[in-house]
Amino acid sequence: MTTDNGFLSDLRALGREHAATLGATALELDRDPSRATALLSGELPWRQLIGMPAEYNPDPLRVRGRPVYMDRCVEQVVVMEELARVDAAAVLALPGPSMxxxxxxxxxxxxxxxxxxxxxxxxxxxxxxxxxxxxxxxxxxxxxxxxxxxxxxxxxxxxxxxxxxxxxxxxxxxxxxxxxxxxxxxxxxxxxxxxxxxxxxxxxxxxxxxxxxxxxxxxxxxxxxxxxxxxxxxxxxxGGMWSAVRTFNRYRPVVASFALGVAQGAHDYAAEHRRRLSAGERHQLSDLADRLEGTRAMVLAAAHAADRDPGDGTLASAAKIRATRLAEESTLLALRLFGPGARWEHPLLDKWARDARAFEFMEGTSNVQRLTLTQGYLRGRLTDGRPAA
The missing domain is CATH 2.40.110.10 (Butyryl-CoA Dehydrogenase, subunit A, domain 2)
Structure with a gap:
């Protein structure tokens, strides 16, 4: 079901609808994290988004009439990217099972x-x-x-x-x-x-x-x-470390989707609010849009690989490296486009720029991910996560 591109498109659209509810609380939650309960218990259907198993979740999300329990990595990266376009911190602050x-x-x-x-x-x-x-x-x-x-x-x-x-x-x-x-x-x-x-x-x-x-x-x-x-x-x-490694491998594509969402949010904000662009600035935004699309494909491939084999973190590491770097570059570009004083005049951009730096340290830095990526290459892993013949 989750490999159906049409289904994933509908799921992404549903995630985008729910993301709209986060805009009103993003800056307030950033100012006072202790208010998470009050700010996130409104219109956002958090119980349906947190990945509760079917036996504990009588009212899951539904797409095309089918229940979606958000317990597969592919489902999570699609929805979480859309939510993170508005406020990745709010999604990470939701109650629920997480890692x-x-x-x-x-x-x-x-x-x-x-x-x-x-x-x-x-x-x-x-x-x-x-x-x-x-x-x-x-x-x-x-x-x-x-x-x-x-x-x-x-x-x-x-x-x-x-x-x-x-x-x-x-x-x-x-x-x-x-x-x-x-x-x-x-x-x-x-x-x-x-x-x-x-x-x-x-x-x-x-x-x-x-x-x-x-x-x-x-x-x-x-x-x-x-x-x-x-x-x-x-x-x-x-036992313990075996499950920890599998957890990191499954969660890294999700972290990558958060970073990708922040990068996309910064791009969209600049494209919407910075009306007068030079030819060079238009080229920078166009190039960024292409890189966002390519990274999105990599994150989705990593999520499919994690669902197939949580023991292999090769693509998950590659996706996290690329998405993390892109989040930092995208938020810095957006700030540069608005010039001096951008952090004060555009507080959401300031928040996204600060948030983007955190992903580097979540579930292993880029140096650690490169080691995992190298080990996967030496073991003959292909880019789709299957072992080489």
Whole structure:
């Protein structure tokens, strides 16, 4: 169904309709991220956009009479690009499963799945994905967050700090990655609710994507039971880090779609509001439009590849590199076209320019993506994500 170009065009049009509701709140959310609940609970049908599974989502989006649960990467990149043309931060600030939902889908058992999704279905609930640490980023070999035996109670204790976690301070439940044993298979995923003793989420000050409210998670002797360990019924080779890699591969095309949406929004704003253009400026906008279209095709191809094989991140990395760079170039071009004072006279352009810089650091910088891309090339991956013959 999602490979039907006509279907995707209709889905994109529906996303564009919903995007129109975000314009009135974009600057206010940027000024005060704590108002996310009040600002995003209006006309935007957020429950239909966040990727809830069918059994927890009785009223999904419908296109051509068919239900669309937004649980496939192809569906997500099409809709998220349209929403991000207006405000990527608002979409990232919506309640729902976000990245942690991929981990739940991969390795949670049924009671864990019910515990997670029922909370999201009952009331607006944000989630977190706790991987990045202050000193070591997302490098599993340097991970300091640890699970250790609780000598007194017989359970486990979680200690550590995670930083740059989207929605962390406002979240109700999420996934934290921690080291339980030495070695590459010693990293496990823990299902954790924010009200647990010893857990604290603190918002961080940022310049871009302020609505996302990046946070620091601090865990001090947080009690963890065996039923909180995701993938405990699976082999260690199909546990925490296995699901984390698959999550990154599936989410990178979505990050690319956010960046592409910001780039397209800046282009459209300049084309609409900068009426008098020199021949050189018209050429720059025309060239940018061509590059936007080419990047859109790459992001869609990466999304198809991620849906086919979440274990291969080759195209996802390529799409993120290109879309991230294009978002930065597009917003800078738009500002230059309006001349000195553009950031003050056009606050949306200023916001988009700040937001565009954040995508470089989401789910791996461009240098990390180039390493993944190189590994994919050396393994004989084709541009469509299939292994070479």
């Amino acid at each position: 942690s939902g991929f981990v739940i889908a991969d390795i949670a058992d049924q009671p864990q799945r019910d515990r997670y999704y029922q909370l999201l279905a009952d009331r607006p609930t944000w989630t977190f994905f706790g991987m990045t640490e202050p000193a070591h980023g997302s490098d599993p070999a340097g991970m300091r967050t640890a699970l250790s035996p609780d000598g007194a109670g017989g359970g486990l204790l979680l200690n550590g700090t995670k930083r740059f976690v989207g929605n962390g301070a406002r979240a109700g439940i999420g996934v934290v990655f921690a080291r339980r044993h030495a070695g590459p298979l010693g990293v496990v995923a823990v299902l954790l609710q924010s009200g647990t003793a010893g857990f604290t989420g603190v918002p961080l000050d940022t310049l871009g994507l302020r609505g996302l409210q990046l946070s620091e998670l601090r865990m001090r002797d947080v009690p963890v039971a065996e039923e909180d360990l995701l993938g405990r019924h699976r082999s260690a080779t199909r």
